[in-house]
Amino acid sequence: MADSIITDRAKGAPLIAGFTEEGEDLSPLNLAASNLSPLGGDAAKEHSHGGGFGVADSSRAGRPSSFDPNDFPALTGREEDWRFTPLKRLKGLHSEALSAAAAPAIEVKVTEGNLELAVGVEQAAKSDARVGFLAPEDRVAANAFAAVETATVITVPAEADGDVIVASIHGGNDTPSAQHIVIIGEPGARATVVLDHSGLAVLSQNVEIDLKEGADLNVVTLQRWDDAAVHASDQQARIGRDAHLKHTAVSFGGDVVRVTPSARLSAQGGEAEMFGLYFADAGQHLEHRLFVDHAAPKCTSNVLYKGALQGEAAHAVWIGDVLIRKEATGTDSYEANKNLVLTDGARADSVPNLEIETGAIDGAGHSSTTGRFDDEHLFYLMARGIDEKTARRLVVRGFLNEIIQKIGVASIEEQLSEAIEAELAQTEN
Amino acid sequence: MSTLEIKDLKVGIETEQGHKEILKGVNLTINTGETHAIMGPNGSGKSTLASTIAGHPRYIVTGGEILLDGENVLEMSVDERAKAGLFLAMQYPVEIPGVTMTNFLRTAKTAIDGEAPSLRTWTKDVKGAMEKLRIDPDFAARNVNEGFSGGEKKRVEILQLELFKPKFAVLDETDSGLDVDALKIVSEGVNRAQEENDMGTLLITHYTRILRYIKPDFVHVFVDGHVAEQGGPELADRLEEEGYDRYLAKA
Numbered sequence: 001m002a003d004s005i006i007t008d009r010a011k012g013a014p015l016i017a018g019f020t021e022e023g024e025d026l027s028p029l030n031l032a033a034s035n036l037s038p039l040g041g042d043a044a045k046e047h048s049h050g051g052g053f054g055v056a057d058s059s060r061a062g063r064p065s066s067f068d069p070n071d072f073p074a075l076t077g078r079e080e081d082w083r084f085t086p087l088k089r090l091k092g093l094h095s096e097a098l099s100a101a102a103a104p105a106i107e108v109k110v111t112e113g114n115l116e117l118a119v120g121v122e123q124a125a126k127s128d129a130r131v132g133f134l135a136p137e138d139r140v141a142a143n144a145f146a147a148v149e150t151a152t153v154i155t156v157p158a159e160a161d162g163d164v165i166v167a168s169i170h171g172g173n174d175t176p177s178a179q180h181i182v183i184i185g186e187p188g189a190r191a192t193v194v195l196d197h198s199g200l201a202v203l204s205q206n207v208e209i210d211l212k213e214g215a216d217l218n219v220v221t222l223q224r225w226d227d228a229a230v231h232a233s234d235q236q237a238r239i240g241r242d243a244h245l246k247h248t249a250v251s252f253g254g255d256v257v258r259v260t261p262s263a264r265l266s267a268q269g270g271e272a273e274m275f276g277l278y279f280a281d282a283g284q285h286l287e288h289r290l291f292v293d294h295a296a297p298k299c300t301s302n303v304l305y306k307g308a309l310q311g312e313a314a315h316a317v318w319i320g321d322v323l324i325r326k327e328a329t330g331t332d333s334y335e336a337n338k339n340l341v342l343t344d345g346a347r348a349d350s351v352p353n354l355e356i357e358t359g360a361i362d363g364a365g366h367s368s369t370t371g372r373f374d375d376e377h378l379f380y381l382m383a384r385g386i387d388e389k390t391a392r393r394l395v396v397r398g399f400l401n402e403i404i405q406k407i408g409v410a411s412i413e414e415q416l417s418e419a420i421e422a423e424l425a426q427t428e429n
Numbered sequence: 430m431s432t433l434e435i436k437d438l439k440v441g442i443e444t445e446q447g448h449k450e451i452l453k454g455v456n457l458t459i460n461t462g463e464t465h466a467i468m469g470p471n472g473s474g475k476s477t478l479a480s481t482i483a484g485h486p487r488y489i490v491t492g493g494e495i496l497l498d499g500e501n502v503l504e505m506s507v508d509e510r511a512k513a514g515l516f517l518a519m520q521y522p523v524e525i526p527g528v529t530m531t532n533f534l535r536t537a538k539t540a541i542d543g544e545a546p547s548l549r550t551w552t553k554d555v556k557g558a559m560e561k562l563r564i565d566p567d568f569a570a571r572n573v574n575e576g577f578s579g580g581e582k583k584r585v586e587i588l589q590l591e592l593f594k595p596k597f598a599v600l601d602e603t604d605s606g607l608d609v610d611a612l613k614i615v616s617e618g619v620n621r622a623q624e625e626n627d628m629g630t631l632l633i634t635h636y637t638r639i640l641r642y643i644k645p646d647f648v649h650v651f652v653d654g655h656v657a658e659q660g661g662p663e664l665a666d667r668l669e670e671e672g673y674d675r676y677l678a679k680a
Contacts, residue, residue, distance in 0.1 A: 376523045379483075379486070379507060380519070380522065380523045380573075381525070382506070382511070383508075383516075383519075385511035385537050385541035386537055388508070390536065390540070394525075394536065395525060398527020398528040398572070399526065401527050
């Protein structure tokens with residue numbers, strides 16, 4: 001693609017101590033090693049995008065977490081993890097007391113497979129051991145935790161075998177609100193859980209996903225809000241031994257949507273696949289911040305987010321933090337983000353951060369590309385009689401289809417294809 | 430019978446140094462059923478002519494006209510030209526991620542014909558054409574040109590030529606980068622399209638090699654943006670012997 005920036009290291013290629021790349025984070029361990037290299041040292045520090053409150057070069061692992069919003073300083077927009085987010089448009093999610101009562105209603109149903117499946121749906125107090133097993137990592141998420149008394153706990157029973165469970169989350173007001181959802185996959189459970197967000201809401205939401213040993217959950221979070229909605233969703237997953245999480249975030253609607261999914265691979269043999277798809281229109285801010293934490297041996301992770309942007313001040317942000325800790329030997333990890341900018345005036349920020357604290361891994365790589373719509377593609381298709389509109393649709397649809405196909409549930413794939421068609425129809429008007 | 434007329438065509442491109450004229454008044458008339466070879470040294474404007482006929486936005490027409498049965502081709506958009514019966518087999522076909530060959534071929538055929546092809550005969554046609562061009566059936570499910578070798582891309586261009594049945598085909602150095610076997614397969618495809626559809630062919634090439642398999646009725650030698658000499662097939666034989674030196678010396 002013309003005008004594209006590509007950073008790529010082949011899967012399995014060795015990481016060279018002191019080797020720096022834009023967007024790459026070096027852990028303190030690597031920094032220590034890199035000081036030995038003439039290429040390391042200060043140069044490495046300059047390129048670091050490490051998190052933490054004012055602590056230069058701190059590892060992603062060192063980010064503070066707390067259930068109390070007051071443990072986090074008031075946001076200024078200069079923080080590493082908030083620097084792209086328009087705080088003014090958060091409608092107080094970061095600064096005001098939130099209402100649990102005003103949060104969108106949640107309705108859970110088994111829509112495919114065994115419709116009689118005994119899915120547990122209950123309101124559990126936040127003191128319940130199943131709730132709050134992973135502490136919020138930012139002020140907005142902590143603010144939501146402080147505001148709720150109970151969490152909606154959805155328990156997928158062990159006998160689930162490929163069933164589809166849909167939680168419809170529909171909002172009807174713009175009061176700053178808070179919500180907490182816990183999804184538990186019992187040992188060996190195999191199912192798809194869809195969080196389908198629609199309507200109007202100003203919502204800070206915590207979603208915790210707990211995969212027990214051998215569980216295999218396909219979690220799809222759809223953000224198809226009304227235009228004025230504001231949604232911050234912290235979705236943290238704890239992945240048990242030999243468990244498999246496929247997490248797909250799809251963001252189309254809303255004024256500001258900020259999804260921060262994280263996968264904690266804390267037991268051997270876990271696997272995290274994290275996919276995402278977004279379509280940012282004029283004025284929209286769609287942000288996805290990933291964290292894959294390899295904290296146990298022999299885990300694999302694969303991240304792919306693809307986005308299309310169109311219209312004045314359409315803004316997409318993608319941050320992908322991958323941390324491979326010292327104990328995570330035999331890790332195989334890859335992350336990629338691809339953006340397709342369809343019109344002038346849109347902006348995509350894409351930052352992959354890779355921290356590696358052990359050399360004994362199978363592979364780790366990242367890639368980020370942001371490209372314009374390629375006129376040569378258009379010419380080729382039009383030279384075969386295909387009109388410009390159809391040609392553009394073919395290319396964009398093709399680009400985004402790769403993610404849709406990964407969801408693996410035909411009914412959802414169809415709905416998303418339709419949503420993309422609707423987005424495309426918008427450019428043409 | 431259809432006729433493609435190129436009259437005093439002047440074409441340039443915008444460069445950092447300003448407008449650069451490449452075609453300096455080209456005259457050429459092709460009827461359906463005829464094969465014209467356009468030969469010439471690198472940089473003489475052969476590919477510019479091909480891209481201009483197809484309507485590539487990079488090339489700016491500053492004078493002259495292109496007429497298809499009297500209709501002004503230069504006023505048509507790129508897709509309208511294809512629908513009117515013009516086909517360009519590209520020198521460097523681009524890869525289009527996420528769009529399968531099957532989807533692309535059917536979409537293009539529908540656009541060109543103005544109606545969707547009957548599913549049953551279409552599938553059979555595609556399969557048959559692929560077999561004749563020795564294209565692996567797996568290619569149907571792959572994305573357009575993605576990961577295809579140079580030779581495979583050229584074969585897929587000729588596949589489209591056979592399926593879309595244009596009135597006129599412009600082959601832009603289709604022979605470049607092909608080994609002898611692939612050259613034969615591709616040439617057979619062009620000859621089939623010509624026989625079956627009474628197609629007019631504008632064969633752009635640097636080498637005489639392909640003319641052993643595709644027999645031209647007329648040969649035009651392009652030098653410095655215009656036709657320096659034209660003749661019958663014997664002119665190609667002479668070029669084979671002498672090369673382009675005598676034109677370049679004159680220029």
